Amino acid sequence: MKMTPKLATLLILAALVLLAPFLFPSNFYYRVGALIFVNSIAVTGIVILTGYAGQISLGHAGFAGIGAYACALAPAHFGIHPALAVVLGAAISALLAWLVGRPILRLKGYYLGVATLGLGILISMMLNNERQLTRGPDGIEVPELGLRALLKGWGLDLTNGQFWYYFCGLCMILGAWLALNLHNSPSGRALRALHGSEVAARTVGVDVARMKLQAFVISAVYASVSGSLLALQNKFITPDVAGFMHSIEMVTMAVLGGVGSVLGAIFGAAILTLLPQVLTVFAEYEQLVLGLVMMLVMIFLREGLLPSILRKLRRKGE
Amino acid sequence: MTKTTAGALCALLTAFSLAPAAQAEIRLGASISATGPAAFLGDPEAKTLELLVEELNAKGGIDGEKIKLVLYDDGGDPNKARTFATRLIEDDEVVAIIGGTTTGASMSILAVAEDAEVPFISLAGAIEIIKPVRPFVFKTPHTDRMACQKIFEDMQKRGFTKIGMISGTDGFGASMQAQCKDVVGDYGIEIVSDETYNPTDADMTAQLTKIRNASGVQAVLNPGFGQGPSIVTRNYRQLAIDLPLYQSHGVASNGFIELAGAQAAEGVRLPGTALLVADLLAEEDPQREVVVAYRDAFEEKTKTPVGTFGGYAHDAFLIFTDAVARAGSTEPGDIRDAIEATAGLAGTTGIYNFSAEDHLGLDLSAFRMLEIKNGAWTLVE
Numbered sequence: 001m002k003m004t005p006k007l008a009t010l011l012i013l014a015a016l017v018l019l020a021p022f023l024f025p026s027n028f029y030y031r032v033g034a035l036i037f038v039n040s041i042a043v044t045g046i047v048i049l050t051g052y053a054g055q056i057s058l059g060h061a062g063f064a065g066i067g068a069y070a071c072a073l074a075p076a077h078f079g080i081h082p083a084l085a086v087v088l089g090a091a092i093s094a095l096l097a098w099l100v101g102r103p104i105l106r107l108k109g110y111y112l113g114v115a116t117l118g119l120g121i122l123i124s125m126m127l128n129n130e131r132q133l134t135r136g137p138d139g140i141e142v143p144e145l146g147l148r149a150l151l152k153g154w155g156l157d158l159t160n161g162q163f164w165y166y167f168c169g170l171c172m173i174l175g176a177w178l179a180l181n182l183h184n185s186p187s188g189r190a191l192r193a194l195h196g197s198e199v200a201a202r203t204v205g206v207d208v209a210r211m212k213l214q215a216f217v218i219s220a221v222y223a224s225v226s227g228s229l230l231a232l233q234n235k236f237i238t239p240d241v242a243g244f245m246h247s248i249e250m251v252t253m254a255v256l257g258g259v260g261s262v263l264g265a266i267f268g269a270a271i272l273t274l275l276p277q278v279l280t281v282f283a284e285y286e287q288l289v290l291g292l293v294m295m296l297v298m299i300f301l302r303e304g305l306l307p308s309i310l311r312k313l314r315r316k317g318e
Numbered sequence: 319m320t321k322t323t324a325g326a327l328c329a330l331l332t333a334f335s336l337a338p339a340a341q342a343e344i345r346l347g348a349s350i351s352a353t354g355p356a357a358f359l360g361d362p363e364a365k366t367l368e369l370l371v372e373e374l375n376a377k378g379g380i381d382g383e384k385i386k387l388v389l390y391d392d393g394g395d396p397n398k399a400r401t402f403a404t405r406l407i408e409d410d411e412v413v414a415i416i417g418g419t420t421t422g423a424s425m426s427i428l429a430v431a432e433d434a435e436v437p438f439i440s441l442a443g444a445i446e447i448i449k450p451v452r453p454f455v456f457k458t459p460h461t462d463r464m465a466c467q468k469i470f471e472d473m474q475k476r477g478f479t480k481i482g483m484i485s486g487t488d489g490f491g492a493s494m495q496a497q498c499k500d501v502v503g504d505y506g507i508e509i510v511s512d513e514t515y516n517p518t519d520a521d522m523t524a525q526l527t528k529i530r531n532a533s534g535v536q537a538v539l540n541p542g543f544g545q546g547p548s549i550v551t552r553n554y555r556q557l558a559i560d561l562p563l564y565q566s567h568g569v570a571s572n573g574f575i576e577l578a579g580a581q582a583a584e585g586v587r588l589p590g591t592a593l594l595v596a597d598l599l600a601e602e603d604p605q606r607e608v609v610v611a612y613r614d615a616f617e618e619k620t621k622t623p624v625g626t627f628g629g630y631a632h633d634a635f636l637i638f639t640d641a642v643a644r645a646g647s648t649e650p651g652d653i654r655d656a657i658e659a660t661a662g663l664a665g666t667t668g669i670y671n672f673s674a675e676d677h678l679g680l681d682l683s684a685f686r687m688l689e690i691k692n693g694a695w696t697l698v699e
Contacts, residue, residue, distance in 0.1 A: 025409070026408045026409045027404075027408040028404050028405045028407075028408035028409040031400075031401055031404040031405075031408075032401065035397075035401065129487065131492055131496075136489060136492055136493075137422070137488070137489035137492075138420075138421040138422055138425070138444055138446070138489055138493065139396060139421070139422040139425055139426075141425075160433065161404070161408075230397065234396070234397060234400050234426060234429075235429055236396065236400075236422075236425045236426050236429060237396075238396045238422035240394075240395055240396060240397070240422070241397070276398065277401070277405070280390050280391070280402075
């Protein structure tokens with residue numbers, strides 16, 4: 001079998017998920033791993049939107065908020081299973097992205113960035129202020145997914161941390177697989193074509209507005225699922241998940257690691273999730289270090305960390 | 319390519335694993351919002367814990383065992399708080415956790431602590447933290463419901479039956495507004511005008527005018543914290559409303575008098591802790607000794623005035639050390655049992671009496687009704 005870049009990426013991810021636990025000094029690292037995977041899912045969505053289609057969203061945390069609160073509210077109010085709530089949240093996010101994106105993505109330029117910025121803030125305000133429904137800034141409990149108990153019944157007894165580590169890892173690989181398939185499909189080629197030049201893409205018959213909308217809706221679903229997984233894992237969620245800073249974090253992770261490649265973006269998610277844990281000693285300077293890293297990457301490694309490093313290594317090898 | 323990437327990631331994963339420390343000490347964990355939007359609560363809490371641990375270790379610790387404080391700053395983010403709680407338990411192997419400055423952070427930590435059966439003493443206000451009672455979860459601040467009750471008790475004593483309310487829409491203000499409306503009926507008081515403002519508003523004269531014009535208003539209550547209550551107080555005087563004004567325990571600090579101005583704040587009443595009136599406490603008051611000692615130590619060390627919030631951390635630490643000393647053990651389960659058996663322990667916030675049904679351990683007597691006179695706090699009795 002020929003080793004395509006797609007297969008290589010998936011194998012690397014699978015190997016990392018399976019082998020990393022052998023290096024864990026304590027169970028705490030399962031938690032960090034699970035967080036990396038959850039962020040990676042959202043960031044994979046950003047790769048599709050920004051890396052493939054060249055559009056920028058500053059409000060993706062809003063969709064994560066919808067996914068998260070769907071898992072908290074739908075089981076409580078409609079009595080549906082939390083797993084179905086994940087699907088419901090994704091559907092609502094997709095619909096909302098479609099409604100917002102449809103008029104805006106007909107335009108060229110940075111309109112989507114501004115519109116999503118507003119959308120993200122609106123969702124965050126709603127979660128904070130609709131107290132009767134969301135219980136406001138103090139947050140709300142999320143029901144247990146129940147999958148761990150099911151696995152236990154089948155003889156697979158995992159601790160809570162281990163379960164979420166492997167489950168989120170699996171979801172991340174699934175998400176990466178879908179994104180890589182998209183990359184190689186006619187739609188993916190159309191997206192990359194319009195990223196290069198919308199005019200040129202249009203002349204070869206690409207429906208630019210429709211393709212951009214498609215990418216936006218798909219990436220909203222990714223963000224929503226990542227929010228759902230975070231909520232189910234934490235069993236408690238506050239409106240912070242939909243906050244503006246979370247949106248910026250997602251974009252930063254993707255850009256830092258390399259927004260053009262799924263593996264690069266996941267690498268960025270891993271670094272930015274680990275950094276606060278490494279920097280606990282000088283937590284006050286965390287933002288400072290983050291900003292500095294970001295600036296240096298933008299100046300010296302413009303494709304993002306991973307692609308730039310790989311290119312350097314390849315050149316050395318030649 | 320495979321090798322390089324994997325190598326880089328593995329290096330990252332192992333880079334931040336800290337060497338396990340010697341077990342000859344009592345390891346106490348804390349996750350506190352020392353930075354971020356809740357920093358004005360978390361900063362004095364973190365400083366208080368560091369100060370108290372240093373003080374106790376200088377005296378030789380508990381039965382010769384020193385305390386090692388592992389303190390993380392969660393920035394007020396509940397997701398981070400949960401991660402740090404996991405780290406404290408799994409990696410740092412602490413015997414108890416203090417923290418959770420905000421309600422969201424506390425709710426995130428308590429699930430982890432419950433699972434791991436490690437005692438957790440929360441520093442956040444909401445009643446949901448201890449209701450229903452969870453075996454390993456305790457908290458030190460009184461609830462906003464109790465603040466409402468204390469205020470209404472005072473209003474009842476003064477014979478008020480109709481009041482106006484103006485609340486902030488932030489977490490604190492909105493939660494207290496709901497609690498106050500829930501208990502107000504017990505005191506034969508009716509809320510005839512109920513207004514709100516956004517925490518960032520710069521002027522509340524419109525709402526206050528509306529309250530003034532409501533028929534029969536005898537007093538006004540303002541649940542909220544941050545700058546909002548100061549603006550309400552100033553607007554209140556500018557409109558020359560001559561009804562008594564009540565503030566909440568959310569602004570029980572000298573910063574409030576400074577922000578509102580001594581002139582505008584004259585006559586404002588609020589439920590506060592003994593900490594604000596340390597010098598006015600009677601000699602035989604059981605809280606006097608602990609309150610004066612903490613205030614002097616804190617102000618000496620940080621050169622900033624002591625506040626209610628640092629006091630919550632002080633009490634959490636006091637409850638923890640008291641329990642460890644009584645249990646004579648550093649097993650989390652034994653510490654939990656000892657905390658639940660705490661009786662008559664005088665802290666800065668009040669006198670703690672925990673039981674299997676009550677993991678807050680304070681009653682209304684923990685609040686003192688204070689009045690601002692000539693820019694200083696006085697006791698109303």
